[in-house]
Amino acid sequence: MTTTLIVLPLAAALVVWLLPVSGRAAGALALLTAFVEVALWGLAVAGFDFDQGLQLQNRQSWFSDLGVSYHVGFFGYSLWLAGLTVVVSAAAIGYALWANRERGRAYHGLLLFLMGSIVGVFTAQDLLLFYVFFEAMLIPIYVLIGVWGGPRRVRATVTFVIYTMAGSLLMLAAIVVFGLSQGTFSLVDSGTSANEWVFLGFLAAFAIKAPIFPFHGWLVDAYRESPPEVAAILSGVVSKAAVYGLVRIVLAKFPEPVDDFQFAILAFAAIGLLYGSLLAFRAPDLRSVTAYSSMAQMGLIVLGLFSLTDLGRNGAILQSVAHGLVSATLFLLAGMVETRAGTSAFSVLGGMARGRPVLSTVLMTTGIIALAVPGSVAFAGEFLILAGVYDAGWGWAAVGAGAIVLAAMYMLRLISAVLHLARGEDVREEATDLRPLELALVVPLLAALLFLSAWPASISERSFPKIDTIEAAE
Amino acid sequence: MIPAPKIDWLALAPTLALLGASGVALLGSVLVPWWMRRAFTAFVAFAGFVTAGVLAAIVFDESAEGRTLIAESFTRDRLGALAAIIVAGAGALTVLVSWGENRRDHAGEYYALLAAAGAGMAFFVTAGNLMTLFLGLEWFSIALYILCALDTHRETSLEAGLKYLIVGGFGSAILLFGSALVYGATGELGFSEIAAAGDADNVLLLAGLAMLIAGLGFKASAAPFHMWTPDVYEGAPTSVTAFMAAATKVAALILTLRILVVAFPDQEHLWTIAIAVLAIVSLAIGNLAALVQRNVKRLLAYSSVSHAGFMLIAIAANSQLGGRALLYYLIPYGAMSIGAFAVVAARERELGAPVTLDNLGGMGWERPFLGAAMWVFMLGAMGMPLTGGLLGKFYVFSAAYEAGLWWLIVAGVIATAISLYYYLGVIRALYLRPVAEAELRPAVAGGSPPRDPLLQSAVFLSLVVTVGSFFFVQPLIELARDAAASLPF
Numbered sequence: 001m002t003t004t005l006i007v008l009p010l011a012a013a014l015v016v017w018l019l020p021v022s023g024r025a026a027g028a029l030a031l032l033t034a035f036v037e038v039a040l041w042g043l044a045v046a047g048f049d050f051d052q053g054l055q056l057q058n059r060q061s062w063f064s065d066l067g068v069s070y071h072v073g074f075f076g077y078s079l080w081l082a083g084l085t086v087v088v089s090a091a092a093i094g095y096a097l098w099a100n101r102e103r104g105r106a107y108h109g110l111l112l113f114l115m116g117s118i119v120g121v122f123t124a125q126d127l128l129l130f131y132v133f134f135e136a137m138l139i140p141i142y143v144l145i146g147v148w149g150g151p152r153r154v155r156a157t158v159t160f161v162i163y164t165m166a167g168s169l170l171m172l173a174a175i176v177v178f179g180l181s182q183g184t185f186s187l188v189d190s191g192t193s194a195n196e197w198v199f200l201g202f203l204a205a206f207a208i209k210a211p212i213f214p215f216h217g218w219l220v221d222a223y224r225e226s227p228p229e230v231a232a233i234l235s236g237v238v239s240k241a242a243v244y245g246l247v248r249i250v251l252a253k254f255p256e257p258v259d260d261f262q263f264a265i266l267a268f269a270a271i272g273l274l275y276g277s278l279l280a281f282r283a284p285d286l287r288s289v290t291a292y293s294s295m296a297q298m299g300l301i302v303l304g305l306f307s308l309t310d311l312g313r314n315g316a317i318l319q320s321v322a323h324g325l326v327s328a329t330l331f332l333l334a335g336m337v338e339t340r341a342g343t344s345a346f347s348v349l350g351g352m353a354r355g356r357p358v359l360s361t362v363l364m365t366t367g368i369i370a371l372a373v374p375g376s377v378a379f380a381g382e383f384l385i386l387a388g389v390y391d392a393g394w395g396w397a398a399v400g401a402g403a404i405v406l407a408a409m410y411m412l413r414l415i416s417a418v419l420h421l422a423r424g425e426d427v428r429e430e431a432t433d434l435r436p437l438e439l440a441l442v443v444p445l446l447a448a449l450l451f452l453s454a455w456p457a458s459i460s461e462r463s464f465p466k467i468d469t470i471e472a473a474e
Numbered sequence: 475m476i477p478a479p480k481i482d483w484l485a486l487a488p489t490l491a492l493l494g495a496s497g498v499a500l501l502g503s504v505l506v507p508w509w510m511r512r513a514f515t516a517f518v519a520f521a522g523f524v525t526a527g528v529l530a531a532i533v534f535d536e537s538a539e540g541r542t543l544i545a546e547s548f549t550r551d552r553l554g555a556l557a558a559i560i561v562a563g564a565g566a567l568t569v570l571v572s573w574g575e576n577r578r579d580h581a582g583e584y585y586a587l588l589a590a591a592g593a594g595m596a597f598f599v600t601a602g603n604l605m606t607l608f609l610g611l612e613w614f615s616i617a618l619y620i621l622c623a624l625d626t627h628r629e630t631s632l633e634a635g636l637k638y639l640i641v642g643g644f645g646s647a648i649l650l651f652g653s654a655l656v657y658g659a660t661g662e663l664g665f666s667e668i669a670a671a672g673d674a675d676n677v678l679l680l681a682g683l684a685m686l687i688a689g690l691g692f693k694a695s696a697a698p699f700h701m702w703t704p705d706v707y708e709g710a711p712t713s714v715t716a717f718m719a720a721a722t723k724v725a726a727l728i729l730t731l732r733i734l735v736v737a738f739p740d741q742e743h744l745w746t747i748a749i750a751v752l753a754i755v756s757l758a759i760g761n762l763a764a765l766v767q768r769n770v771k772r773l774l775a776y777s778s779v780s781h782a783g784f785m786l787i788a789i790a791a792n793s794q795l796g797g798r799a800l801l802y803y804l805i806p807y808g809a810m811s812i813g814a815f816a817v818v819a820a821r822e823r824e825l826g827a828p829v830t831l832d833n834l835g836g837m838g839w840e841r842p843f844l845g846a847a848m849w850v851f852m853l854g855a856m857g858m859p860l861t862g863g864l865l866g867k868f869y870v871f872s873a874a875y876e877a878g879l880w881w882l883i884v885a886g887v888i889a890t891a892i893s894l895y896y897y898l899g900v901i902r903a904l905y906l907r908p909v910a911e912a913e914l915r916p917a918v919a920g921g922s923p924p925r926d927p928l929l930q931s932a933v934f935l936s937l938v939v940t941v942g943s944f945f946f947v948q949p950l951i952e953l954a955r956d957a958a959a960s961l962p963f
Contacts, residue, residue, distance in 0.1 A: 063865075063947040065798070065955065066872060103839070128868065132859040139858060142898065146906040154906055158898060165894050169887045176871045176883065 023104020312388020495522020503582020
């Protein structure tokens with residue numbers, strides 16, 4: 001089951017790329033694959049026992065002398081992250097099909113390859129395998145941004161790849177040291193370690209991927225220059241690879257260094273949260289706001305994870321899924337605004353609500369969820385995180401609460417700059433409302449958000465098995 | 475009357491097969507009618523390499539216990555057999571790449587010399603004493619000197635040949651001098667006798683060891699003995715460059731491992747440091763110099779210097795795991811370099827000009843297969859997943875960690891991070907043509923590209939090895955383990 005979830009998109013990527021058909025047909029095939037993935041994932045959820053740990057495992061020795069194996073499986077939280085992946089990827093593939101990207105076979109092949117490797121990241125139970133999938137994500141991203149991106153795409157993609165690879169290489173060194181000192185590279189069989197250098201190697205990779213405060217240099221260019229659907233996957237899903245890495249490796253394998261560095265990590269996360277929110281408030285266009293708000297949200301998620309409480313951890317997973325859906329929707333909407341106005345700069349946008357009720361309803365709803373209005377899934381996630389991090393010190397919770405106010409400010413600014421105010425100079429009168437096909441792309445994402453808003457416990461109480469709580473361990 | 479020693483023909487068979495192929499090709503270039511000369515000699519060379527590979531595989535299979543032969547002059551063991559297999563594979567691929575060059579003159583000599591160089595390498599890697607070591611080294615070097623200069627109508631080819639001859643000759647002289655010093659200090663030529671001779675701190679012996687390492691460093695193009703590499707790689711016919719990048723490096727590095735482990739176990743505290751320093755210098759110089767290259771062959775030349783650095787880390791580890799890491803690394807590395815140079819050769823024939831990052835532009839879209847293959851080779855050289863390059867680096871780092879050389883891991887990580895820039899630069903050239911440049915320079919003019927199924931099949935085989943070595947690690951590692959087990963670590 002798990003292997004199928006990983007291999008199906010990878011195999012489909014090869015087929016889509018090699019099959020001599022038109023770009024449209026390739027896109028349709030890719031979309032079909034994505035639907036099958038979503039259905040498979042649904043089956044996996046249906047058969048999953050959320051009271052247990054690792055399930056749906058496949059294991060096979062890869063090379064025995066160093067104890068490396070192909071070992072995949074799902075925990076509750078990784079199942080949710082994988083669900084986020086397949087849903088957002090399906091929407092992204094649908095968007096690419098709708099936008100009719102040139103060189104469609106290559107484009108859709110790369111998207112499928114990206115999808116498969118992200119699912120691989122969320123299931124890997126062996127360190128080297130994790131590294132393989134973690135790195136494999138970069139291969140399609142480099143080309144997706146570099147070929148189909150905006151005017152400054154080459155710079156954006158080179159910066160992004162070199163930044164993340166630098167982190168990953170530190171992780172590779174850390175993996176070698178950790179695995180050889182443990183005698184196995186399996187995440188299931190290995191014990192814990194107190195080696196701070198190894199810990200920092202892993203932490204660096206995930207801090208860059210997330211990104212956490214001082215490592216966000218690649219962020220804006222990458223999110224602004226990518227095609228919208230790639231930006232949706234990047235900010236919605238790829239950044240969650242860091243969440244999985246932090247939960248599965250850093251928190252699970254390095255309890256002592258985590259305790260020692262807790263304050264520093266919380267501090268950087270809090271700075272990132274505030275700083276990202278401020279930058280989002282000052283950012284000049286739709287995409288940059290979403291990009292910086294991603295950075296802020298990742299800070300919040302890390303705050304939850306490193307509160308080292310059950311509440312914070314559950315909240316972090318819920319918030320990861322919520323933020324993934326929100327930011328993917330926002331990037332897709334940004335793309336739709338751009339196809340109408342040619343830009344997403346606030347200075348030339350405005351007044352799009354008049355005569356475009358569907359667009360304004362959708363953008364409004366997403367924005368309201370993003371600013372964590374009470375009753376929304378983002379509110380539930382943030383509440384859990386703040387409640388959790390309160391245990392680590394009330395100051396952290398105060399910072400988090402302050403950031404929520406900032407989130408309201410930048411999201412409302414975004415909404416009014418696009419929808420309200422006077423009609424911007426680049427908004428043509430005849431620019432249409434959202435078409436049914438476009439609606440079909442964002443409505444499922446919104447529906448998922450509304451469902452989670454109604455029932456956040458579906459994720460927050462089904463991420464970690466009851467017996468495996470942090471309190472129980474202590 | 476002196477009794478003739480018993481000769482183990484099987485152990486010599488790979489070398490003899492290639493030597494025979496070389497002779498037949500040479501005769502063929504005189505006796506066969508001109509219109510089928512090229513086809514005949516190419517076929518003979520290809521058959522020679524394949525036969526040598528098969529024979530080496532048989533030797534590998536039947537040499538579980540290594541032993542020295544013919545008065546300790548050479549060794550029959552799995553290490554040498556595996557090296558011969560890799561060399562033979564590289565040679566066979568090179569023949570496929572060479573065919574489309576449509577060489578009008580010297581076609582027979584070309585293939586004869588290629589087979590002769592392969593024979594020399596197959597002999598060299600089994601060397602058991604300093605005399606056969608030098609003999610094998612000169613044997614394949616002389617063949618390569620001529621091959622480099624074979625495009626007599628191109629000035630750069632002549633320059634490459636001359637430069638390689640002079641610098642290579644200098645390297646050989648240092649190696650010979652080192653051998654003389656070692657012999658003077660111990661009175662022995664055989665590797666294992668040198669180890670048994672004792673007197674580990676003899677200054678002459680240590681000076682000889684240093685000179686041996688330097689001489690082999692020239693052949694492996696490890697910095698600071700790499701000065702000839704970019705010029706020769708750039709000037710030599712591209713198929714010869716491919717052969718040199720893959721096969722020469724295999725031969726030189728495997729023999730370095732063999733002589734250091736077998737002949738100098740008592741000096742290991744010295745030579746591990748020396749090799750580690752060479753590794754770091756190679757990583758630094760290779761990667762930094764590659765950053766500024768525009769000519770793709772020069773870029774790949776510097777990349778090969780940096781790969782020599784990685785493989786030297788495995789030698790410096792001085793352990794079974796290190797030997798395994800080196801032998802595993804060589805397999806995807808060899809495939810990657812031949813494949814990459816083959817793609818360069820294809821582009822060169824299409825353009826009729828040296829390949830630079832600029833005129834590589836857009837090739838990924840115009841020639842989908844070659845472009846995607848080059849993409850994979852560059853990913854492999856970077857050490858990205860889905861290629862054996864990743865696992866090669868993983869093994870090398872593991873060996874370094876196990877040997878306590880953690881600072882070599884740090885150096886390797888930094889070097890890889892730097893290398894990303896220029897490998898990504900090649901991919902950028904293949905696929906990411908910036909808008910402005912695309913307008914300035916239209917896609918390559920001049921009809922359909924030359925169809926060259928042999929070159930494409932060579933690229934395809936390299937691709938299979940590069941990617942296959944990622945998925946089927948276990949069997950390759952078992953080969954490498956068996957081969958490394960023939961050394962007394």
